Amino acid sequence: MIIKKFVGKTEEEALEAARKELGNGIVTMNVRTVKKKGIAGFFGARQVEVTVALEEDREGLKTVKRPAQRQEAEPSAPGAQTEAQAVRNASSLMAESSRNIEKKLDSLQTLLVNRLQQEENTKSEQAEHREEIPAKEDAAEKEPVKQEPTEQEKFIRLLYNTMLENEVDEKYANQIIAEAEKPEKPDVPIDFILANVYQKMILKFGKATGILPAEKGPRVILFMGPTGVGKTTTIAKIASRFTVDEKKKVALLTSDTYRIAAAEQLRTYANILEVPFRVVYTGEEACAAIEELHDFDYIFVDTAGHSHQNEEKLEDMKQMLRMVAGKAEYQVFLVLSAATKYRDLQKIASSYQEITDYQLIFTKLDETGAYGNLMNIKLFTDTPIAFVTNGQNVPDDIELFNPQKAVKQLLSIRH
Ligand SMILES: Nc1nc2c(ncn2[C@@H]2O[C@H](COP(=O)(O)OP(=O)(O)OP(=O)(O)O)[C@@H](O)[C@H]2O)c(=O)[nH]1
Numbered sequence: 349m350i351i352k353k354f355v356g357k358t359e360e361e362a363l364e365a366a367r368k369e370l371g372n373g374i375v376t377m378n379v380r381t382v383k384k385k386g387i388a389g390f391f392g393a394r395q396v397e398v399t400v401a402l403e404e405d406r407e408g409l410k411t412v413k414r415p416a417q418r419q420e421a422e423p424s425a426p427g428a429q430t431e432a433q434a435v436r437n438a439s440s441l442m443a444e445s446s447r448n449i450e451k452k453l454d455s456l457q458t459l460l461v462n463r464l465q466q467e468e469n470t471k472s473e474q475a476e477h478r479e480e481i482p483a484k485e486d487a488a489e490k491e492p493v494k495q496e497p498t499e500q501e502k503f504i505r506l507l508y509n510t511m512l513e514n515e516v517d518e519k520y521a522n523q524i525i526a527e528a529e530k531p532e533k534p535d536v537p538i539d540f541i542l543a544n545v546y547q548k549m550i551l552k553f554g555k556a557t558g559i560l561p562a563e564k565g566p567r568v569i570l571f572m573g574p575t576g577v578g579k580t581t582t583i584a585k586i587a588s589r590f591t592v593d594e595k596k597k598v599a600l601l602t603s604d605t606y607r608i609a610a611a612e613q614l615r616t617y618a619n620i621l622e623v624p625f626r627v628v629y630t631g632e633e634a635c636a637a638i639e640e641l642h643d644f645d646y647i648f649v650d651t652a653g654h655s656h657q658n659e660e661k662l663e664d665m666k667q668m669l670r671m672v673a674g675k676a677e678y679q680v681f682l683v684l685s686a687a688t689k690y691r692d693l694q695k696i697a698s699s700y701q702e703i704t705d706y707q708l709i710f711t712k713l714d715e716t717g718a719y720g721n722l723m724n725i726k727l728f729t730d731t732p733i734a735f736v737t738n739g740q741n742v743p744d745d746i747e748l749f750n751p752q753k754a755v756k757q758l759l760s761i762r763h
């Protein structure tokens with residue numbers, strides 16, 4: 349693996365330089381603002397420094413340098429343009445989430461090394477204590493000589509345990525460690541091991557497309573999920589960003605006709621944002637509303653929360669989706685609370701996977717110290733996470749999902 353730093357006036361400029369030199373296979377490991385060297389820095393000029401990693405191929409050769417091209421995932425024009433536009437739209441959200449990361453990465457290694465040292469101290473104290481108890485001679489003779497693990501092995505173990513503490517499922521923690529490039533020499537520095545595991549985890553999280561504008565007509569975006577996870581609040585947050593920051597034409601629909609209060613909650617947000625609001629009882633009504641709102645950019649659809657075991661409601665949802673799919677370009681987000689137990693999340697995610705493809709939104713990150721479920725459900729569903737929310741405030745408490753930040757949490761010691 350190659351790890352290298354690039355500097356530019358903006359994050360994109362630094363990344364462009366990295367892509368030029370290393371190709372498109374790079375993974376961003378860290379982004380931080382640095383002062384310019386020399387007298388310019390003295391006067392406060394700042395630059396953005398990105399640290400990127402590039403996986404070497406199996407033979408250990410550097411990945412062949414490719415000319416910088418557009419991201420492969422970007423469709424050709426006019427789709428390419430719309431996606432680039434979406435990325436720009438997203439960047440205002442993204443900038444917020446990267447701000448506090450740099451400090452964490454710097455302290456991460458120190459934390460882990462300190463902990464390693466603590467464990468060593470506890471072990472040697474225990475060993476001293478054992479020595480005070482006279483050992484039975486013949487028993488000691490029979491005990492096979494244990495090979496002391498190397499510093500590198502101890503460090504890998506520590507990373508593994510930290511993941512478990514953060515509630516990454518054992519199966520996935522094992523997978524990550526097994527897939528991380530093995531140090532070839534016993535004296536490989538531990539920051540190399542850390543960078544390796546870190547990069548593997550970022551790759552595992554992947555990248556969501558987020559909300560994309562439609563090629564033609566409005567983009568219809570449906571939010572589904574269990575009761576009380578924060579679907580309506582999340583719609584209000586996103587709708588507000590698109591309306592106020594991006595000046596897009598947004599409309600809100602709700603098919604949550606089971607509770608009057610639910611429709612009223614979204615109507616209140618629509619009134620505040622001064623955007624159209626419709627209650628739709630059936631798929632036909634949803635289609636009629638979409639037709640009526642054909643010159644809008646985004647139509648966000650709130651749905652009723654219900655148990656994933658309620659097959660009748662899931663069938664209603666499927667029916668609605670079928671009709672909307674025939675009418676407009678649409679996307680679905682499954683909204684899950686990060687505070688829900690992993691086993692329940694698995695069941696919910698599976699039952700919705702039976703009716704549609706979706707991207708994930710995790711809410712209530714402020715209510716849990718454990719980020720493990722994010723990794724677990726991403727890997728369980730093979731579905732990327734698009735947004736995370738971390739509080740009740742509309743519109744502030746939402747971010748585009750930032751894998752770097754999440755991985756740093758997963759490798760940080762929980763207090
Ligand atoms: N702490 C915290 N609370 C949140 C977050 N997102 C939403 N909430 C709160 O969770 C509660 C339920 O939110 P709603 O948006 O009504 O949830 P819903 O999924 O639409 O619920 P139903 O329509 O009943 O299925 C409200 O009190 C929200 O303020 C979050 O990120 N963190």
Ligand SMILES: [Mg+2]
Nearest residue numbers: 579580604610
């Ligand atoms: Mg709701």
